[in-house]
Amino acid sequence: CFSLVRNRLREIVGASTNWSDHQQAMAERVSLSSMLAKSQNDLPAKRMKDSYLEVHLPLGSEPQLREKYLTFHNTVRFGRILEDLDSLAVLISYSHTYNAALKRSPLSIVTALVDKIDMRQHIIYPDCDIKFTGHVTWVGKTSIEAKMHMSQVHTLTSYAPVLDATFVMVARDPENKRAAFVNPLKPEGPEDEKLLQEGEANKSRRVDLSTASLLKVAPTDEERKIVHSLFLNTLDTKTVSFRSRVLPPNSVWMEDAKLKGLEICHPQERNIFNRIFGGFLMRKAYELGWANACSFGGCRPSLVAVDDILFQKPVEIGSLLLLSSQVCYTQGKYIQVRVHSEVFDPLSRQHNTTNVFHFTFTSDRDVPNIIPNTYGESMLYLDGKRHFNQTVEN
Numbered sequence: 001c002f003s004l005v006r007n008r009l010r011e012i013v014g015a016s017t018n019w020s021d022h023q024q025a026m027a028e029r030v031s032l033s034s035m036l037a038k039s040q041n042d043l044p045a046k047r048m049k050d051s052y053l054e055v056h057l058p059l060g061s062e063p064q065l066r067e068k069y070l071t072f073h074n075t076v077r078f079g080r081i082l083e084d085l086d087s088l089a090v091l092i093s094y095s096h097t098y099n100a101a102l103k104r105s106p107l108s109i110v111t112a113l114v115d116k117i118d119m120r121q122h123i124i125y126p127d128c129d130i131k132f133t134g135h136v137t138w139v140g141k142t143s144i145e146a147k148m149h150m151s152q153v154h155t156l157t158s159y160a161p162v163l164d165a166t167f168v169m170v171a172r173d174p175e176n177k178r179a180a181f182v183n184p185l186k187p188e189g190p191e192d193e194k195l196l197q198e199g200e201a202n203k204s205r206r207v208d209l210s211t212a213s214l215l216k217v218a219p220t221d222e223e224r225k226i227v228h229s230l231f232l233n234t235l236d237t238k239t240v241s242f243r244s245r246v247l248p249p250n251s252v253w254m255e256d257a258k259l260k261g262l263e264i265c266h267p268q269e270r271n272i273f274n275r276i277f278g279g280f281l282m283r284k285a286y287e288l289g290w291a292n293a294c295s296f297g298g299c300r301p302s303l304v305a306v307d308d309i310l311f312q313k314p315v316e317i318g319s320l321l322l323l324s325s326q327v328c329y330t331q332g333k334y335i336q337v338r339v340h341s342e343v344f345d346p347l348s349r350q351h352n353t354t355n356v357f358h359f360t361f362t363s364d365r366d367v368p369n370i371i372p373n374t375y376g377e378s379m380l381y382l383d384g385k386r387h388f389n390q391t392v393e394n
């Protein structure tokens with residue numbers, strides 16, 4: 001199960017088991033720099049099956065393990081699943097880059113992006129065994145795409161699919177300062193070819209999306225019309241002024257659909273490179289986003305999809321992490337939530353964004369419409385709509 005996965009990762013990089021030893025463990029890793037490949041061609045190509053892993057989570061047969069995964073509502077804590085997926089993606093990447101001649105890997109492999117998690121089933125049972133499988137499906141020069149599938153036993157013999165996940169991992173030098181080359185990938189047969197092509201298409205889509213970001217360019221014509229009609233809908237028919245705005249029926253201002261939280265980043269949550277574990281950040285962001293969607297919709301929401309979780313900067317141990325969740329788009333029963341996390345330095349009072357998370361939830365009834373008031377909120381709304389369309393309508 002996953003404690004074995006994490007122990008194996010500690011062995012691969014030679015991570016400290018006690019915080020007091022972490023500086024020495026890091027110093028030992030620095031000496032591995034000379035083992036890094038000078039070019040990608042110096043590394044042997046690997047097959048997809050070289051990185052294939054299967055991990056079982058025996059929730060059905062191990063009641064003690066179940067406690068860690070259980071929600072009050074007798075379902076599985078999805079935040080824990082996010083942590084497991086993250087650890088698995090890292091181990092898959094180390095399996096791809098494995099070099100039998102080395103005792104320890106000189107690579108620091110970090111999570112750069114959770115491209116997508118599609119839920120195939122809303123309920124995850126806390127008392128049935130779970131199986132995770134996955135392997136590398138595409139590589140760049142220093143980045144790796146890993147696809148994972150999770151399924152759960154229903155009858156005694158058959159597994160039913162629960163979710164499909166795509167992560168992008170990036171290889172860095174032992175000090176996590178510079179990018180480092182990863183082994184090329186050699187497809188074998190038409191199935192591998194197809195996965196590789198999808199990986200290539202994913203890479204182009206990510207580039208297109210980031211160039212079209214609303215933080216860089218103006219919204220499209222169609223999006224501008226949406227924003228304007230939202231604005232017209234909020235005008236007060238009595239005064240007809242640009243300034244007096246009224247909330248339409250069955251609606252909530254974006255300003256009133258936020259939830260915030262704070263995490264103090266203790267050594268216990270560190271990853272193998274002595275930064276905060278990406279899975280932990282995802283769990284915390286997911287739980288805050290879920291609570292926000294729950295309070296907004298007035299009932300317990302189910303997760304439909306996770307997309308485009310970007311890990312922009314590592315979070316150092318000891319940081320104060322401010323998490324801010326916002327309902328940014330709604331449609332019928334759906335609630336799109338964005339969680340932004342930033343590190344706050346109380347001494348310099350500086351803020352630095354570390355992550356942005358996008359979650360799509362569904363409620364058991366229609367939810368109120370979320371309405372932007374300012375221009376900035378309108379852009380958040382459009383960004384939420386883009387994410388929603390990408391995950392739900394396609």
Ligand SMILES: CCCCCCCCCC(=O)SCCNC(=O)CCNC(=O)[C@H](O)C(C)(C)COP(=O)(O)OP(=O)(O)OC[C@H]1O[C@@H](n2cnc3c(N)ncnc32)[C@H](O)[C@@H]1OP(=O)(O)O
Pocket residue numbers: 006009086087090109110111112113139140141142143144168170172179206270271272275276277278279310311312313314315
């Ligand atoms: C206790 C046991 C726990 C065991 C579990 C261990 C888990 C360990 C995993 C983690 O927890 S990692 C922690 C969470 N992740 C982070 O903290 C990463 C924070 N982000 C960063 O450090 C940088 O943003 C990152 C290294 C990911 C990228 O930095 P740069 O943008 O400067 O990288 P660069 O420009 O050099 O590009 C390097 C590669 O990354 C790719 N890349 C960068 N950002 C990307 C992105 N957003 N999407 C896709 N690819 C991306 C880029 O295309 C390129 O690939 P190719 O060489 O193959 O072309």
